[in-house]
Amino acid sequence: MALIAVGILLSAGYFLLDDPSDQPWTPDEEKTLESLWIGNLSQPPIDSSNAVATNINAAKLGHKLFFDPRLSVNGLVSCAICHQPSRYFSDGMAKGFAIGEAQRNTPSIVGTAYSPWFYWDGRKDSLWAQALAPLEHEDEHGGNRMAYIRFISGDEVYRPMYQELFGDLPDISDPVRFPANAAPGDNPEWNKAWQAMAAADQESITRAFTNLGKSIAAYEMLLVPQPSRFDHYVETELINDASTQESLFSPNEKMGLRLFIGKAGCINCHNGPLLTNNEFHNTGLVNSAGEIPDKGRVEGERLVRADPFNCAGRYSDSAVNDCAELRFMRSGVDLIGAMRTPSLRNLEGTAPYMHKGQMEQLSEVLDHYNRAPEAMIGHNEAEPLGLNDLELRQLEDFLNTLNGPVLTPIL
Amino acid sequence: MTPASYFRDRGLLLLWLPVYFTLSHAALGQPVGAGDIAFQSTVAGHYEVRFDSQPKPIVINQIQSWVMSVRTGDGLCVKGAEITVVGGMPEHNHGFPTAPLVRPGANDCEYLVEGLRFHMSGRWEMSFNIKAGAKTDTLMVSLDL
Numbered sequence: 069m070a071l072i073a074v075g076i077l078l079s080a081g082y083f084l085l086d087d088p089s090d091q092p093w094t095p096d097e098e099k100t101l102e103s104l105w106i107g108n109l110s111q112p113p114i115d116s117s118n119a120v121a122t123n124i125n126a127a128k129l130g131h132k133l134f135f136d137p138r139l140s141v142n143g144l145v146s147c148a149i150c151h152q153p154s155r156y157f158s159d160g161m162a163k164g165f166a167i168g169e170a171q172r173n174t175p176s177i178v179g180t181a182y183s184p185w186f187y188w189d190g191r192k193d194s195l196w197a198q199a200l201a202p203l204e205h206e207d208e209h210g211g212n213r214m215a216y217i218r219f220i221s222g223d224e225v226y227r228p229m230y231q232e233l234f235g236d237l238p239d240i241s242d243p244v245r246f247p248a249n250a251a252p253g254d255n256p257e258w259n260k261a262w263q264a265m266a267a268a269d270q271e272s273i274t275r276a277f278t279n280l281g282k283s284i285a286a287y288e289m290l291l292v293p294q295p296s297r298f299d300h301y302v303e304t305e306l307i308n309d310a311s312t313q314e315s316l317f318s319p320n321e322k323m324g325l326r327l328f329i330g331k332a333g334c335i336n337c338h339n340g341p342l343l344t345n346n347e348f349h350n351t352g353l354v355n356s357a358g359e360i361p362d363k364g365r366v367e368g369e370r371l372v373r374a375d376p377f378n379c380a381g382r383y384s385d386s387a388v389n390d391c392a393e394l395r396f397m398r399s400g401v402d403l404i405g406a407m408r409t410p411s412l413r414n415l416e417g418t419a420p421y422m423h424k425g426q427m428e429q430l431s432e433v434l435d436h437y438n439r440a441p442e443a444m445i446g447h448n449e450a451e452p453l454g455l456n457d458l459e460l461r462q463l464e465d466f467l468n469t470l471n472g473p474v475l476t477p478i479l
Numbered sequence: 480m481t482p483a484s485y486f487r488d489r490g491l492l493l494l495w496l497p498v499y500f501t502l503s504h505a506a507l508g509q510p511v512g513a514g515d516i517a518f519q520s521t522v523a524g525h526y527e528v529r530f531d532s533q534p535k536p537i538v539i540n541q542i543q544s545w546v547m548s549v550r551t552g553d554g555l556c557v558k559g560a561e562i563t564v565v566g567g568m569p570e571h572n573h574g575f576p577t578a579p580l581v582r583p584g585a586n587d588c589e590y591l592v593e594g595l596r597f598h599m600s601g602r603w604e605m606s607f608n609i610k611a612g613a614k615t616d617t618l619m620v621s622l623d624l
Contacts, residue, residue, distance in 0.1 A: 099600075100600075103600045113541055182540075184542070336571045336573075336599075339599040339600070340539065340540060340598075340599065340600075345540065345576075345598045345599050346540070346598070347576050347598055392542040392544075392593065392594055393542055393577070393596075395593075395594060396542065396577040396578050396579060396580065396593065396594025396596075397577065397578065398574075398575065398576065398577050398578035399578070400574075449572075
């Protein structure tokens with residue numbers, strides 16, 4: 069009898085042991101969860117450099133341009149070739165490919181309106197300045213601004229849309245003043261034609277070109293994420309609906325979330341409603357074979373300062389004192405090899421991961437952060453985490469709860 | 480030189496001005512701005528400092544400026560001070576994401592702290608080095624965002 073009693077007591081003790089996945093969130097943890105919640109995503113910051121950023125007609129023009137393959141040298145490349153709506157506005161490849169291969173992984177555009185910097189190295193400081201660069205890049209759209217303005221001027225749909233927003237297009241009827249193709253840059257023939265143009269003509273073409281970028285930006289600003297299962301989970305926490313909460317997350321997913329905001333330290337960089345601080349960090353990623361390690365943000369800072377389309381440039385609609393991000397950029401050795409933190413929403417749509425698409429699977433990413441290897445250039449900020457296989461799996465399960473649709477604006 | 484005169488001459492004092500801000504969701508309560516904090520003086524303070532933040536209250540991850548008002552214990556404006564600021568999040572082992580600068584403001588008492596950005600919630604600590612004439616003081620500010 070005594071043995072049976074001891075047996076029963078021991079078994080009872082086993083079942084009464086604390087199961088960490090059952091523990092309620094503390095008030096501080098709840099506050100942290102709320103900081104990640106999509107309900108806290110306010111309106112994007114005002115882009116003072118783009119006078120039509122919130123203009124619905126500009127967004128309509130930008131939407132058309134975004135999906136138009138005629139905005140390219142071969143008539144086959146639109147922005148949507150690499151920024152595919154069905155792939156969360158990325159392309160499912162390690163590095164982007166249109167006419168040629170791009171240097172890096174195609175970032176998703178969703179939610180980028182909230183970032184002060186664009187590209188992995190932040191070399192552009194506005195959505196519109198970023199939109200212009202692929203249009204003239206030989207591996208992307210491969211075109212030139214003179215040809216684009218000629219196309220818009222001759223198109224019976226685009227011309228009135230443009231003129232309603234920006235006034236008259238330049239009169240390009242004189243073929244001597246305005247050649248077929250011209251743009252400053254690496255194409256020798258086009259650059260020669262551009263340098264032969266009068267300064268005032270270069271100016272009017274460039275200005276019209278920037279207006280196209282500003283329209284595309286007005287559309288892109290509307291691309292924001294919609295609630296995911298994680299957001300519903302946070303809502304049940306905020307309204308104390310314990311029974312719904314239990315049905316929303318598995319114990320593993322809940323443990324993964326605990327790790328995310330706790331021991332794994334992910335929230336140090338992946339914070340806020342978009343799960344990114346949009347800052348630049350070196351996390352020790354191995355470069356692609358045969359390539360020089362990427363200097364990252366230090367190079368990006370140099371480029372953005374020199375960019376004629378930056379906030380302080382004459383095509384920007386900002387007053388001089390508005391360009392605070394540009395004026396107060398910081399330097400630091402920690403920016404060597406540092407890349408911009410991507411959002412963790414909708415990871416199922418944005419594989420492969422990292423700036424050169426080095427990692428196909430989330431498990432590889434988590435393993436990388438767990439080991440925190442030496443960086444090839446600069447210094448890896450991350451420290452080894454000491455997580456076991458189960459914990460890594462739980463983190464991955466949690467990351468999969470962040471998937472959700474994109475707001476598709478009705479234009 | 481005695482230890483007392485060493486400290487007096489240096490005027491090196493830590494002015495602790497703990498300032499707590501809670502950024503709450505509208506449903507949970509009224510947000511608090513930096514401008515709601517009154518002047519605080521220290522144990523043997525050379526300076527008293529007050530902040531007004533723009534925007535009120537402090538918004539996460541948006542570049543912003545603060546107006547900083549610096550007076551002596553007698554309430555006189557401290558004019559022409561050289562002020563520098565450093566800071567970061569000690570728990571997360573990083574500094575400011577930007578390089579803020581302090582310049583003279585609208586009047587003799589005021590200075591403009593420009594280019595501040597708090598890119599995540601949590602505990603931020605800032606240290607203002609205030610040098611006016613021969614006196615240099617440090618003001619420590621803690622924020623819970």
